[in-house]
Amino acid sequence: MKNTKGFWGFLIFAFAFYGISQLLMVMNIIPYHYVNTMVFIAINIILAVSLHIVIGVTGQFSLGHAGFLAIGAYVSAIMTMKLQLPFFVALFVGGTIAALAGLVVGIPSLRLKGDYLAIATLGFGEIIRIMFLNIDYVGGAAGMQVSHLTTWTYAFVCLVITIVVIVNLTNSSHGRACISIREDEIAADAMGINTTYYKVAAFTLGSFFAGVAGGLYAHNFYIIQPGNFGFIKSIDILIFVVLGGLGSMSGAVIAAILLTVVSTFLQGYAETRMIIYSLVLIIVMLYRPQGLMGTSEITSWFKKKGGKSNDNRTTA
Amino acid sequence: MTTAPLLRVSGAGIQFGGLKAVSDVHMEVNEGELIGLIGPNGAGKTTCFNLLTGVYMPTEGEISLEGQRLNGLAPFKITRKGISRTFQNIRLFKELSVLDNVKVAYHSLARHSMFSSIFRLPSHFKEEREMEQKAIEFLSVFDLDGLKDETAKNLPYGQQRRLEIARALAAEPKLLLLDEPAAGMNPQETMELMDLIAFIREKFDLTIILIEHDMQLVMGICERIYVLDHGQLIAEGDPNFVRNHPKVIEAYLGEEVDTDDA
Amino acid sequence: MEWIQQLVNGISLGSIYALIALGYTMVYGIIKLINFAHGEVFMIGAFVGFYAIRGLGLGLFPALLLAMLVCASLGVIIERIAYKRLRHATRIAALTTAIGVSLFIQYVTIYFRGAQPEGYPDVFPSANFKIFGVSISSQSIFILVVSILLMIMLQFIVHRTKIGKAMRAVSHDAEAAQLMGINVDNTISATFAIGSALAGAAGVIFGVYYGKIEPLMGIMPGLKAFIAAVLGGIGIIPGAMVGGLLLGVVETFVSAAGYSMWRDAVAFIILILILLFKPTGLFGKNMREKV
Amino acid sequence: MLKVDELDVFYGNIQALKGVSLDVRQGEVITLIGANGAGKSTLLKALSGLLKPQRGVIDYLGQSIVGKPAQTIVRDGISHVPEGRRVFANMTVQENLELGAYLRKDKAGIREDMRQVYERFPRLLERRGQLSGTLSGGEQQMLAMGRALMARPKLLLLDEPSMGLAPLLVQTIFQIIEEINRDGTTILLVEQNAHMALSVASRAYVIETGRIALSGTAAELQASEQVKQAYLGGQ
Amino acid sequence: GCGGGSDTSGGTEQTSGDAIKIGVNLELSGGVASYGSSLADGLELAKEQINADGGIDGKQVEFVKVDNKSDAAEATNGAIKLTGQDKVDAIIGAATSGHTIAQVQVATDKQTVIISPSATAPNVTTDDDGNVKDFVFRTSYIDPFQGTVAANFALETLGVKTAAIYADRASDYAKGLAASFKEDFEAAGGQIVAEEFYLEKDTDFRGTLTRIKSANPEFVFIPGYYGEVGLIVKQAREAGIDVPLMGADGWDSPTLIELAGVEALNNTFITNHYSSEDPDETIQEFVTAFKTKYKDKAPDAFNALGYDTLYLLKDAIERAGSVDSDKLKDALAQTKDLNLVTGIITIDEQHNPIKSATVLEYVDGKHTFKTKVNP
Numbered sequence A: 001m002k003n004t005k006g007f008w009g010f011l012i013f014a015f016a017f018y019g020i021s022q023l024l025m026v027m028n029i030i031p032y033h034y035v036n037t038m039v040f041i042a043i044n045i046i047l048a049v050s051l052h053i054v055i056g057v058t059g060q061f062s063l064g065h066a067g068f069l070a071i072g073a074y075v076s077a078i079m080t081m082k083l084q085l086p087f088f089v090a091l092f093v094g095g096t097i098a099a100l101a102g103l104v105v106g107i108p109s110l111r112l113k114g115d116y117l118a119i120a121t122l123g124f125g126e127i128i129r130i131m132f133l134n135i136d137y138v139g140g141a142a143g144m145q146v147s148h149l150t151t152w153t154y155a156f157v158c159l160v161i162t163i164v165v166i167v168n169l170t171n172s173s174h175g176r177a178c179i180s181i182r183e184d185e186i187a188a189d190a191m192g193i194n195t196t197y198y199k200v201a202a203f204t205l206g207s208f209f210a211g212v213a214g215g216l217y218a219h220n221f222y223i224i225q226p227g228n229f230g231f232i233k234s235i236d237i238l239i240f241v242v243l244g245g246l247g248s249m250s251g252a253v254i255a256a257i258l259l260t261v262v263s264t265f266l267q268g269y270a271e272t273r274m275i276i277y278s279l280v281l282i283i284v285m286l287y288r289p290q291g292l293m294g295t296s297e298i299t300s301w302f303k304k305k306g307g308k309s310n311d312n313r314t315t316a
Numbered sequence B: 001m002t003t004a005p006l007l008r009v010s011g012a013g014i015q016f017g018g019l020k021a022v023s024d025v026h027m028e029v030n031e032g033e034l035i036g037l038i039g040p041n042g043a044g045k046t047t048c049f050n051l052l053t054g055v056y057m058p059t060e061g062e063i064s065l066e067g068q069r070l071n072g073l074a075p076f077k078i079t080r081k082g083i084s085r086t087f088q089n090i091r092l093f094k095e096l097s098v099l100d101n102v103k104v105a106y107h108s109l110a111r112h113s114m115f116s117s118i119f120r121l122p123s124h125f126k127e128e129r130e131m132e133q134k135a136i137e138f139l140s141v142f143d144l145d146g147l148k149d150e151t152a153k154n155l156p157y158g159q160q161r162r163l164e165i166a167r168a169l170a171a172e173p174k175l176l177l178l179d180e181p182a183a184g185m186n187p188q189e190t191m192e193l194m195d196l197i198a199f200i201r202e203k204f205d206l207t208i209i210l211i212e213h214d215m216q217l218v219m220g221i222c223e224r225i226y227v228l229d230h231g232q233l234i235a236e237g238d239p240n241f242v243r244n245h246p247k248v249i250e251a252y253l254g255e256e257v258d259t260d261d262a
Numbered sequence C: 001m002e003w004i005q006q007l008v009n010g011i012s013l014g015s016i017y018a019l020i021a022l023g024y025t026m027v028y029g030i031i032k033l034i035n036f037a038h039g040e041v042f043m044i045g046a047f048v049g050f051y052a053i054r055g056l057g058l059g060l061f062p063a064l065l066l067a068m069l070v071c072a073s074l075g076v077i078i079e080r081i082a083y084k085r086l087r088h089a090t091r092i093a094a095l096t097t098a099i100g101v102s103l104f105i106q107y108v109t110i111y112f113r114g115a116q117p118e119g120y121p122d123v124f125p126s127a128n129f130k131i132f133g134v135s136i137s138s139q140s141i142f143i144l145v146v147s148i149l150l151m152i153m154l155q156f157i158v159h160r161t162k163i164g165k166a167m168r169a170v171s172h173d174a175e176a177a178q179l180m181g182i183n184v185d186n187t188i189s190a191t192f193a194i195g196s197a198l199a200g201a202a203g204v205i206f207g208v209y210y211g212k213i214e215p216l217m218g219i220m221p222g223l224k225a226f227i228a229a230v231l232g233g234i235g236i237i238p239g240a241m242v243g244g245l246l247l248g249v250v251e252t253f254v255s256a257a258g259y260s261m262w263r264d265a266v267a268f269i270i271l272i273l274i275l276l277f278k279p280t281g282l283f284g285k286n287m288r289e290k291v
Numbered sequence D: 001m002l003k004v005d006e007l008d009v010f011y012g013n014i015q016a017l018k019g020v021s022l023d024v025r026q027g028e029v030i031t032l033i034g035a036n037g038a039g040k041s042t043l044l045k046a047l048s049g050l051l052k053p054q055r056g057v058i059d060y061l062g063q064s065i066v067g068k069p070a071q072t073i074v075r076d077g078i079s080h081v082p083e084g085r086r087v088f089a090n091m092t093v094q095e096n097l098e099l100g101a102y103l104r105k106d107k108a109g110i111r112e113d114m115r116q117v118y119e120r121f122p123r124l125l126e127r128r129g130q131l132s133g134t135l136s137g138g139e140q141q142m143l144a145m146g147r148a149l150m151a152r153p154k155l156l157l158l159d160e161p162s163m164g165l166a167p168l169l170v171q172t173i174f175q176i177i178e179e180i181n182r183d184g185t186t187i188l189l190v191e192q193n194a195h196m197a198l199s200v201a202s203r204a205y206v207i208e209t210g211r212i213a214l215s216g217t218a219a220e221l222q223a224s225e226q227v228k229q230a231y232l233g234g235q
Numbered sequence E: 001g002c003g004g005g006s007d008t009s010g011g012t013e014q015t016s017g018d019a020i021k022i023g024v025n026l027e028l029s030g031g032v033a034s035y036g037s038s039l040a041d042g043l044e045l046a047k048e049q050i051n052a053d054g055g056i057d058g059k060q061v062e063f064v065k066v067d068n069k070s071d072a073a074e075a076t077n078g079a080i081k082l083t084g085q086d087k088v089d090a091i092i093g094a095a096t097s098g099h100t101i102a103q104v105q106v107a108t109d110k111q112t113v114i115i116s117p118s119a120t121a122p123n124v125t126t127d128d129d130g131n132v133k134d135f136v137f138r139t140s141y142i143d144p145f146q147g148t149v150a151a152n153f154a155l156e157t158l159g160v161k162t163a164a165i166y167a168d169r170a171s172d173y174a175k176g177l178a179a180s181f182k183e184d185f186e187a188a189g190g191q192i193v194a195e196e197f198y199l200e201k202d203t204d205f206r207g208t209l210t211r212i213k214s215a216n217p218e219f220v221f222i223p224g225y226y227g228e229v230g231l232i233v234k235q236a237r238e239a240g241i242d243v244p245l246m247g248a249d250g251w252d253s254p255t256l257i258e259l260a261g262v263e264a265l266n267n268t269f270i271t272n273h274y275s276s277e278d279p280d281e282t283i284q285e286f287v288t289a290f291k292t293k294y295k296d297k298a299p300d301a302f303n304a305l306g307y308d309t310l311y312l313l314k315d316a317i318e319r320a321g322s323v324d325s326d327k328l329k330d331a332l333a334q335t336k337d338l339n340l341v342t343g344i345i346t347i348d349e350q351h352n353p354i355k356s357a358t359v360l361e362y363v364d365g366k367h368t369f370k371t372k373v374n375p
């Protein structure tokens, strides 16, 4: 949303989309189980976009995103189930605590680079999971039962907020600071960018939205267990971002939609679903290693000029 | 010495494992000077720049800018204090546009918060607009405004070098460090570069230190030259003095130097 | 006495991690690819050994050899099909493909033989002997010795032989390596072959030692091997060995102290602490990028 | 020895070489000069097999080498010192040199050549155990040259060997180029430093935006106004 | 299909269809895939038999299978699909308590009967306040019962005074067993000298076993599943723990014998739903039929529970005379003295079956029938 026009355009589009979808649901043209899939898609998009700001924009390789999802899920579940607080408060608190955790994790570990950072974040993610595993207050390994509060409206509003915030940040001087870190950290530093600050900020913001997604997730599936938040989950989220194209938010969104739909569709083919899923993943990566969208955004397709996509990465 | 120098390096040095890459370097650079830093390959010139910009922390000595100690400061803080540089191997933000490369350098001067950007408060629009204007103006100085939307990595080499200098200047430094700006340029292009350096020095009121192996360039525009060898200063003075200094000839220039037409 | 026994337990566990981590770190160091499928090659090795012993009636060592051979070919095939095209792509793209390959191998295996675990035949009966009241099984000594030997061998290959130098050259700059006359494709294949053969050997040894194999058995050891490799310093072969042993001993000690539930968490905390003080692992050279 | 005819090379859709023809005779030093981005490096890469030409002929010692992979072309006796040094940063100086002789089997010959390289570049001898990634730019350039010499090439392709070198070393490098040539190695030299290049070369080609614009003996080109203007800093 | 049918309250009209549609939501892949697949095998056998005998009330049984990947979220999704899209008459699943609970609220919202063949945690059929969930039933007995049986067996039959517990912390099942064992063992004067936990998928237990050994127990209770238990038994014997070991139905699998080894398994006991060596006629008929269908594989308890679950449902549908969910849930709740493979079942007020437990001893790699304990 480079300018105010684009911003309002997006909002109007979003609310029109919401209005139509809600109408169709009320009229029962979209059956209930599709609504559930849509909510699930929205959650996955939030997750994908929240990791996109960390990996795609700032270039910090995190493998522990599921940990922040877990914090959001558990904290918000405690808010509603144990403290009887309203759902939107729970979502916000869940996100905030996740963001705090992101801050605490980010400050020491973002000094590391590349694979060392990946493994450290993976470690933090696992530590968070093991923590919940050992807290009997939230049911330990068996998990915690949570009421179903996540509606399409909640999911959609959170989704729109996430996208607006991330896009606004990315398309600002602060976003450019983050991107410059991804491109060349030493040069960014030499240009007066406080690299640590922006890395931690991106990480914290990403954790916040992962936490919000966690709140939606917990209140959509009736039960949460530490096992849902292992490193495999982190990898699932990572796959959204990479498959969509590192650095492209619309790519992350598209990939999240695509993979969620594929996965739901394959539910009926128990024996072969994971084989098909993995094949899809391998084939897409082999033929489009830069991801579905490369680094370009879908909006650039509508612009007349300057829409040159950077597809010649492979020759670099 | 009545006025304090802009940059003072006293006894600075650094050690990598057993290797003393730079040791006991003393330098004083006054405002407005154009200084050359030369020496054989591996003498420690780039390392000196790395010490000045905080990429490496000196293991000995002290560095100060306008009387303020720089030792131990992070590179971005040093940049904000007024030292900015280019790199021996070009380090542009490859995937960013030419314009954005320059805007990144302006970032540290902007005041609007992340909050105002996220919520698109008026201050965001104001600052971004200013930044954009300044950056475009700036690019036109470097004849790069026509290429502002081009991705940096697609620029030809010579223009990448120019863009890197432009980017360094956008951070509004007092002291600019150029590491082999003419490397890979042919004599014609080198001449153009010399003009450019002279021009920006005037226009931006700069103090410049440059590392270069092209003697025509160094002898042609530098007022004072420091010569490093094996990490230590072996000579310091004006081009004529340095050119005839026996140690410099032995270690660096070789017997016959055909730059007499300077 | 209990603690010495625990140390012995830890070293046995650690040598298993080390064994897997060796091949992992080698491929990792040379191709700079986090080969997530390494754990699955390890699993396939275990199954090949199993069927060789059960189905073909082979002894331990022929089965081990067969597993190494099959895994070496499997590694080369995976590289040629899934990774070769991605040599010039971003590392994270290659990583994602590796994850895909890893899932693919897991679920194809499940598709053909089901998910149920299999008990490994007892081909290397373990004799327990006691030294000062500490019981040590002959198997764990065997594993420790094998992993040390393999470490020395690998270190020798990578640093002293021609193919090893070619590997390191390719790892840094494939184009320049080609200009030296090095066949890049063959060198990378060799790397995968050796790494995967090691994974296969580790699979069989794991099967014999623990007696249980299943299609998803590669995930955890694969992850632990990754940790061990990073702990020791990516690409550094003795580092993987030490990383593996350290991880094993730490995990065992945490269990021994009665905190078995926190075992993995403590392992990770130690990993992170070490990385914070040595950001490139225990043996990693703290070489900053020269600018 | 080497004959290039009507060579076209593309990067994706961008055509970097447009019908380039040139020839190199046994024992010559040929230099190729041209502005940034003219296509000099591209030509060398096509010759050494790093790039596949889309069209054209490259005959080397009477055989076509178009489409051969780089590693086999080295075997045929063409060594390429690429632009930007490209030393193996994670290996020691000594190991880099050993890799230069990767295809050779004659241990004694290798040892002799190694001694010679160290003699030519005493700085490398000083640093033989150091990881080459931590060498300075100039040291790395010496290493890259030394490494190529270890293959005992018949034809040596040099891409801007003087880039980033101290004047003393530039002289040294050009001396070495002459020496190598005197010892019987044919050299194709790409340079920005046109003065120096023309002074060691017998013949030269000028390349502009992917085309050969001029060619002739070194003396002819040195005298040409056009060349003086564009490449010699037109005094 | 989409459109009209907004009626979600039980679907009274659907009985007139020509088939009875049953949703099967099981762990067919993922961590506990082997339980899901075992249950599915048992279910398939039962379906085949019932359909061959003319179906239920003349209608053929049809399964709509969903793989929940051993993931709670997927289990919920599956239940939504089964009730919403496929409009099944009842759901069978899941294998574990957690994955069952993940489906329960959906099933309740949609007023669809759900029967878990093997979920053993008490809170599957009742909520935290002890209220019974109307539409939820199970075929297996609940955890505390097996723990009690084991404690009594240890104290009375084996005559031990001290015991250690080594339980799977990742499963409610094992935790429930450990808790009830501990309570009953201590209540009867026994002493617990060590209480340790492991996690599913662990492979190395030597650290903890060494610790248990130094506590010198006379008996070790190891509730958990065969995958890990097999290794624990083997490593325990290697570590020199020679006392009797005991577990529960989670041990029951031929794989356990392969994993632990014949010798290590001597002097170990389990409580179980049934024994394939039990001479009982119903059981032997089942074993024969199963072996015919599945290449001579001896059925384990999950096979039997899966099999029984469909028969439990069949019995209820026949008594209800329709698949109307209200009638069906009432009929299920009134199940009485139904003779199944895993025992003679009566459903109690908590929707749990009252049935007997069998204690088996491993002798030279074979189950031998030790005793049958009635509740």
Ligand SMILES: Nc1ncnc2c1ncn2[C@@H]1O[C@H](COP(=O)(O)OP(=O)(O)OP(=O)(O)O)[C@@H](O)[C@H]1O
Residues within 6 Å of the ligand: B016, B019, B021, B039, B040, B041, B042, B043, B044, B045, B046, B047, B048, B088, C287, C288, C289, C290, D134, D135, D136, D137, D138, D139, D164
């Ligand atoms: N990070 C490092 N680790 C180890 N040694 C280093 C490091 N950085 C520089 N050196 C060593 O310090 C010495 C000086 O290097 P430097 O790059 O400063 O040389 P230079 O004068 O810039 O040379 P050139 O003109 O070739 O660029 C060299 O010998 C180099 O090997």
Ligand SMILES: Nc1ncnc2c1ncn2[C@@H]1O[C@H](COP(=O)(O)OP(=O)(O)OP(=O)(O)O)[C@@H](O)[C@H]1O
Residues within 6 Å of the ligand: A315, A316, B156, B157, B184, D011, D014, D016, D034, D035, D036, D037, D038, D039, D040, D041, D042, D043, D083
């Ligand atoms: N990998 C690549 N992908 C796309 N275009 C390329 C690539 N490499 C070079 N080019 C383009 O091909 C043309 C020729 O480049 P080349 O590197 O051969 O020039 P050069 O004469 O060696 O210049 P320099 O003096 O800068 O080394 C240039 O326009 C350049 O932008």
Ligand SMILES: [Mg+2]
Residues within 6 Å of the ligand: B045, B046, B047, B088, D136, D137
């Ligand atoms: Mg330098």
Ligand SMILES: [Mg+2]
Residues within 6 Å of the ligand: D040, D041, D042, D083, D159
């Ligand atoms: Mg070039």
